[in-house]
Amino acid sequence: MYDLKGRVAVVTGSGRGIGRAIGLRFAREGCRVVFNARKRQDELDESVQQARTLGAEAVGVLADVSTIGGAGVLLQRALESFGGVDILVNNAGIGIFTPFINADEKLLERHLSSDFRSVVYTTRLFAQKMSDGGAILNISSIAGIQPMLGLSLYGAMKAAVNTLTRYLALELAPRLRVNTIAPGWVNTKLGRSMPELLGISLEDFAKKYTLTGRILEPEDVAEMAITMVRIESLTGQIIQVDSGESILGFQRQ
Numbered sequence: 001m002y003d004l005k006g007r008v009a010v011v012t013g014s015g016r017g018i019g020r021a022i023g024l025r026f027a028r029e030g031c032r033v034v035f036n037a038r039k040r041q042d043e044l045d046e047s048v049q050q051a052r053t054l055g056a057e058a059v060g061v062l063a064d065v066s067t068i069g070g071a072g073v074l075l076q077r078a079l080e081s082f083g084g085v086d087i088l089v090n091n092a093g094i095g096i097f098t099p100f101i102n103a104d105e106k107l108l109e110r111h112l113s114s115d116f117r118s119v120v121y122t123t124r125l126f127a128q129k130m131s132d133g134g135a136i137l138n139i140s141s142i143a144g145i146q147p148m149l150g151l152s153l154y155g156a157m158k159a160a161v162n163t164l165t166r167y168l169a170l171e172l173a174p175r176l177r178v179n180t181i182a183p184g185w186v187n188t189k190l191g192r193s194m195p196e197l198l199g200i201s202l203e204d205f206a207k208k209y210t211l212t213g214r215i216l217e218p219e220d221v222a223e224m225a226i227t228m229v230r231i232e233s234l235t236g237q238i239i240q241v242d243s244g245e246s247i248l249g250f251q252r253q
C-alpha cells in the first residue's frame with residue numbers, strides 16, 4: 001500500500017464541495033495539503049483552516065487551473081511550500097445544464113476550459129515534477145459514461161477525461177499511476193443545482209433514482225479517493241461512486 005503519511009497532496013477546486021472533502025481526508029491521513037480555488041478566497045481559507053484544525057500542514061492557492069498560467073502558479077506555490085508533490089487530484093470543474101440546441105460557443109469554451117483543459121494543463125505541468133510512485137486522480141462524472149438530459153457538453157468533457165485517464169496511465173507508467181472517480185449526483189453546490197433545475201430535490205432524486213436511496217456525500221467520494229491512491233496496483237481505472245444511479249437511470253421514467 002502507498003503510505004500517505006507526510007505526502008504532499010494538491011487538490012484543484014477544493015474551496016468547497018468534493019475537492020474540500022478530499023483535501024480534508026488527505027489531511028486526516030497525515031498528508032500536507034495544497035488547497036486551490038479560482039476566486040472564492042473565503043472558501044479557500046475555510047478549507048485550509050479546517051485542515052489545520054485536524055493537525056495537518058496546509059496552504060491555499062488562488063489560481064484558475066483552466067489556464068496554463070494558473071496551473072503553473074499552483075505548481076510553483078506547492079513546490080515553494082512543501083518542496084515536492086506526490087499526489088495530484090484534478091477535481092476543479094463546472095457543470096452547466098443547457099439543452100444541446102442552446103449550447104453556444106461561450107458555453108462550449110467554458111466547458112472545454114474548466115472540465116478538460118484544466119486536467120490537461122495541470123497534469124502536464126505536475127507530472128514533470130511529481131515524485132516517482134506518485135498518483136494522479138481525476139474527478140469526472142457518470143455523465144461521461146451515460147447520457148443525461150441537458151448535460152451534453154459537460155458529459156462529453158467528462159468522457160474525454162475518462163479516456164485521457166487510460167492514455168495517461170499508459171504514458172506515465174511506471175513512474176505515476178492515473179485513475180478517475182466518476183460520481184453520481186453529490187450533495188454540493190453544483191450537485192444540488194442540477195436535479196433542482198429538473199424540478200426535483202436531491203433528496204427526492206436519491207429516494208427515487210438510486211439503489212441505496214441515500215444522497216451521495218462529498219465524503220463518500222473522498223473515501224474512494226484515499227483508497228484509489230493507496231492501492232499501488234491500481235492504474236488506468238474509472239470507478240463509479242453513484243449509489244447505483246447509473247444502473248437505475250432516470251431519463252425515461
Ligand SMILES: NC(=O)c1ccc[n+]([C@@H]2O[C@H](COP(=O)([O-])OP(=O)(O)OC[C@H]3O[C@@H](n4cnc5c(N)ncnc54)[C@H](OP(=O)(O)O)[C@@H]3O)[C@@H](O)[C@H]2O)c1
Nearest residue numbers: 013015016017018038039040065093141185186188190191
Ligand atoms: N456535485 C456533483 O453532483 C458532481 C457529480 C459528478 C462529478 N462532479 C465533479 O466533481 C468536481 C467538483 O464538483 P463540486 O460539486 O464539488 O463543485 P462545487 O461545489 O461547485 O465546487 C467547485 C470548486 O472548484 C473550484 N473551481 C472551479 N473551477 C475552477 C478552476 N478553473 N480553477 C480552480 N478552481 C476552480 C471552485 O472555486 P471558485 O468558486 O472559487 O471558482 C470550487 O471551490 C467537478 O469536476 C464536478 O464536475 C460533481
